[in-house]
Amino acid sequence: MGRKLLLDKAHIEGIRYYDVYRKNGGYAAAEKALKSMTTDQVLDEVKKSGLRGRGGAGFPTGLKWSFIAKPEGVPRYLVCNADESEPGTFKDRYLMEFLPHLLIEGLLISSYTLGANSTYIYIRGEYAWIPDILEEAIAEAKKNGWLGKNIRGTGFDLEIYVQRGGGAYICGEETALIESLEGKRGNPRLKPPFPAVKVCGSRLPW
Numbered sequence: 001m002g003r004k005l006l007l008d009k010a011h012i013e014g015i016r017y018y019d020v021y022r023k024n025g026g027y028a029a030a031e032k033a034l035k036s037m038t039t040d041q042v043l044d045e046v047k048k049s050g051l052r053g054r055g056g057a058g059f060p061t062g063l064k065w066s067f068i069a070k071p072e073g074v075p076r077y078l079v080c081n082a083d084e085s086e087p088g089t090f091k092d093r094y095l096m097e098f099l100p101h102l103l104i105e106g107l108l109i110s111s112y113t114l115g116a117n118s119t120y121i122y123i124r125g126e127y128a129w130i131p132d133i134l135e136e137a138i139a140e141a142k143k144n145g146w147l148g149k150n151i152r153g154t155g156f157d158l159e160i161y162v163q164r165g166g167g168a169y170i171c172g173e174e175t176a177l178i179e180s181l182e183g184k185r186g187n188p189r190l191k192p193p194f195p196a197v198k199v200c201g202s203r204l205p206w
């Protein structure tokens with residue numbers, strides 16, 4: 001049987017809270033990545049790990065990250081797709097409800113690697129009680145120096161924002177999600193370009 005990677009600590013009482021999460025090894029991976037690794041080294045680790053996306057297509061995460069354009073002076077954003085509207089699916093809900101700091105730590109490492117200073121968690125609107133859990137964890141992480149300006153003296157800045165979805169299944173599709181996040185109707189954009197390559201502009205950005 002495979003080892004549990006994401007949920008191995010989910011049973012620990014109070015793991016939702018910063019102190020318990022930290023005492024159980026939380027934020028050690030972020031510390032290692034931000035303090036002793038370059039972004040290229042983290043990217044290599046992610047490629048080697050064989051990690052794949054959980055959005056349906058199982059696309060290799062490291063490969064997707066290597067597509068991210070890095071023009072100087074242009075802000076980059078990381079969007080966490082927590083729309084999870086597929087009937088009977090609850091892996092994202094479970095993770096956010098019981099291990100919000102694990103998500104925050106993952107977003108921190110990912111944002112550092114991609115050079116994103118703003119991250120949005122787009123969460124299924126029907127998960128009405130979870131944004132409060134996330135906001136509380138974000139506030140705890142910020143109080144303890146894992147979010148905000150100059151994170152733990154590394155010079156890296158990050159803010160995480162929680163955005164409630166409007167309750168449409170299509171908003172889980174990545175380009176519709178971005179439209180919705182930008183305050184527009186959640187219609188999918190034509191692809192290509194794909195969001196990892198270009199997200200700004202309107203539906204016809206070229």
Ligand SMILES: Cc1cc2nc3c(=O)[nH]c(=O)nc-3n(C[C@H](O)[C@H](O)[C@H](O)COP(=O)(O)O)c2cc1C
Pocket residue numbers: 052053054055056057058059081082083084085086169170171172173174175
């Ligand atoms: C109709 C539709 C609904 C989708 N809903 C979700 C969703 O709820 N959650 C999700 O992660 N991906 C969803 N996707 C896939 C996303 O478009 C995208 O491929 C995914 O967020 C990429 O995830 P990854 O970066 O983990 O590979 C949906 C796609 C379609 C076409």
